[in-house]
Amino acid sequence: MAYKCMRDCVQDLERQKNQLIRISESVDPHLEMAEIHRRVFEAGGPALYFENVQGSDFPAVSNLFGDPDRARFIFRKTIKAVKAVIQLKADPGAALRRPQDFLGVPFAGPKAMPLRVRSGPVLKHQTTIDRLPQIQCWPKDGGPFITLPIVYSEDVERPSVLKSNLGMYRVQMAGNRYRTNEQIGLHYQIHRGIGVHHASALAAGKSLPVSIFVGGPPAHTFAAVMPLPEGLPETAFAGALAGRSFRFARKQGHVISTDADFCIVGTIENETLPEGPFGDHLGYYSLKHEFPVLRVAAVYHRKDAIWPFTVVGRPPQEDTAFGKLIHEMTGPMVPVSIPGLREMHAVDAAGVHPLLLAIGSERYVPYGKRVPQEILTIANAILGFNQASLAKYLIIAAGEDDPELRLNDLPRFLSHVLERVDWTRDLHFQTRTTIDTLDYSGTGFNQGSKVVIAAAGAPVRKLKDRLSSKLRLPAGYKDPRIVLPGIVAVQAPPFKNAKAGEAQAQKFAAALKSGVSQWKGLPLILLVDDSEFVARKLNNFLWAVFTRSNPSHDIYGVDSFVDHKHWGCRGPLIIDARVKPHHAPPLLEDPKVTERVDRLFAPGGSLHGLI
Numbered sequence: 001m002a003y004k005c006m007r008d009c010v011q012d013l014e015r016q017k018n019q020l021i022r023i024s025e026s027v028d029p030h031l032e033m034a035e036i037h038r039r040v041f042e043a044g045g046p047a048l049y050f051e052n053v054q055g056s057d058f059p060a061v062s063n064l065f066g067d068p069d070r071a072r073f074i075f076r077k078t079i080k081a082v083k084a085v086i087q088l089k090a091d092p093g094a095a096l097r098r099p100q101d102f103l104g105v106p107f108a109g110p111k112a113m114p115l116r117v118r119s120g121p122v123l124k125h126q127t128t129i130d131r132l133p134q135i136q137c138w139p140k141d142g143g144p145f146i147t148l149p150i151v152y153s154e155d156v157e158r159p160s161v162l163k164s165n166l167g168m169y170r171v172q173m174a175g176n177r178y179r180t181n182e183q184i185g186l187h188y189q190i191h192r193g194i195g196v197h198h199a200s201a202l203a204a205g206k207s208l209p210v211s212i213f214v215g216g217p218p219a220h221t222f223a224a225v226m227p228l229p230e231g232l233p234e235t236a237f238a239g240a241l242a243g244r245s246f247r248f249a250r251k252q253g254h255v256i257s258t259d260a261d262f263c264i265v266g267t268i269e270n271e272t273l274p275e276g277p278f279g280d281h282l283g284y285y286s287l288k289h290e291f292p293v294l295r296v297a298a299v300y301h302r303k304d305a306i307w308p309f310t311v312v313g314r315p316p317q318e319d320t321a322f323g324k325l326i327h328e329m330t331g332p333m334v335p336v337s338i339p340g341l342r343e344m345h346a347v348d349a350a351g352v353h354p355l356l357l358a359i360g361s362e363r364y365v366p367y368g369k370r371v372p373q374e375i376l377t378i379a380n381a382i383l384g385f386n387q388a389s390l391a392k393y394l395i396i397a398a399g400e401d402d403p404e405l406r407l408n409d410l411p412r413f414l415s416h417v418l419e420r421v422d423w424t425r426d427l428h429f430q431t432r433t434t435i436d437t438l439d440y441s442g443t444g445f446n447q448g449s450k451v452v453i454a455a456a457g458a459p460v461r462k463l464k465d466r467l468s469s470k471l472r473l474p475a476g477y478k479d480p481r482i483v484l485p486g487i488v489a490v491q492a493p494p495f496k497n498a499k500a501g502e503a504q505a506q507k508f509a510a511a512l513k514s515g516v517s518q519w520k521g522l523p524l525i526l527l528v529d530d531s532e533f534v535a536r537k538l539n540n541f542l543w544a545v546f547t548r549s550n551p552s553h554d555i556y557g558v559d560s561f562v563d564h565k566h567w568g569c570r571g572p573l574i575i576d577a578r579v580k581p582h583h584a585p586p587l588l589e590d591p592k593v594t595e596r597v598d599r600l601f602a603p604g605g606s607l608h609g610l611i
Contacts, residue, residue: 029133
């Protein structure tokens with residue numbers, strides 16, 4: 001069955017065992033719903049249907065995609081054919097070699113064509129922004145946000161549904177200086193498709209019509225986050241994955257997804273207002289900044305509309321499952337998009353863009369000693385490739401050194417690199433460049449640096465997985481702990497300001513030079529605020545180190561040098577991953593809300609026994 005709306009999906013999941021649970025109690029959308037969602041997601045629980053959302057006329061659903069198996073179940077009728085379409089884009093000859101794998105592809109074609117209609121269920125009713133579920137996820141958020149919006153835009157000079165952009169850009173519904181029901185904030189980051197349409201409209205002296213769809217077939221939501229191959233429109237992908245053409249109408253200059261549960265239409269011009277703060281997927285607040293304003297013209301909804309939402313925060317969260325499914329679908333495109341690239345993986349636990357791993361081919365000089373050459377060319381291509389261009393740390397290895405090496409085994413990959421890396425040769429920096437809008441470790445908004453760490457060749461060291469009892473640290477540094485083989489976290493004095501912090505790290509590196517032999521087998525040292533926390537779990541290490549450091553400012557080395565503008569070090573590399581004053585605050589729950597939510601998990605509550 002092809003879902004025509006969110007209610008179809010909810011009812012389908014409810015018929016399955018342990019896939020959806022109803023919460024009948026009246027729940028406050030201010031912090032409570034998000035806290036419930038986080039607990040249930042963390043416990044691997046079902047989707048949540050909130051029947052009574054305080055202050056709203058509509059029920060809400062979350063955690064639909066929280067389990068990758070549930071997401072695959074939702075798309076069970078179409079996912080195989082859609083994967084085959086993407087694989088054919090990557091390798092057209094595959095259908096000739098394995099025709100049995102592509103039998104369902106012809107049936108994906110007709111569903112992929114958008115279908116224009118005169119009307120639809122979403123146009124039957126209207127409401128206002130303040131009657132929608134006003135869900136606020138974190139205490140310091142600037143107001144309620146739409147967290148699963150499907151934002152639609154076209155080029156005003158050449159409008160076409162097949163050349164449109166569907167994107168997921170967070171939407172602030174109230175708070176700050178927005179006029180209630182008249183204005184909402186539209187946060188889109190650098191390197192986003194809607195930005196091209198906005199620039200084109202401004203150049204033409206026109207307003208940009210924008211439609212925000214919420215709900216509808218779950219495939220539409222997934223299409224908004226899917227990085228698609230060139231020439232495959234999001235609307236076509238949405239129809240193919242839904243098993244039902246993307247149906248749309250045009251009304252007063254706006255495109256309406258007639259299968260959506262809700263549709264907010266309006267225009268953006270050359271006007272900005274402060275948007276945020278917002279608790280984001282790096283595990284910190286993205287702070288208040290100027291972003292475009294959508295002037296709301298109308299809010300449409302179905303009679304039986306359900307409001308889907310998600311909660312983001314320190315990974316893993318529900319968007320982690322999105323990422324896994326995206327990786328499954330787009331995996332075949334990687335080798336074709338960048339020649340020589342075998343595999344690429346943005347590490348979710350590190351906040352996605354801060355840490356990117358890759359395996360490439362090293363074939364430039366097959367008759368000589370293998371050193372990083374081709375993989376550096378590949379690294380440059382990666383840093384110019386779509387959202388991968390926002391990577392802050394890119395670690396790439398030559399696949400020839402270990403044909404069994406895979407990125408899904410992250411500890412093994414890091415050990416492979418650290419066994420081979422030469423810190424005098426294999427560090428390559430880009431300074432004063434762009435980083436993720438949500439990353440506050442850099443030098444300003446969207447500003448920071450990148451480093452490529454490239455490893456190729458035979459091992460040059462054996463990594464230690466335990467510390468010597470003779471290890472000595474400078475005064476003020478304590479509690480060294482092994483994080484992974486070759487990686488040690490050291491608890492350092494607090495970072496007070498840039499000048500003092502840099503002096504501390506430089507002095508630490510200088511102090512280690514005289515006793516560098518005791519660090520043999522430990523090529524990477526981390527300066528952290530809490531070494532026990534960083535060493536406790538792999539995800540703690542990934543999150544704390546790569547979200548709290550800016551390569552150009554926070555990488556140091558024992559016995560470092562500059563040779564014709566190339567920086568390197570002869571001893572261990574040091575990353576200063578302490579919290580700095582300019583970092584955004586981390587996300588913390590409100591203890592009072594936590595206490596209130598406990599009642600739903602107590603005997604008699606809807607969620608008792610669930611976790």
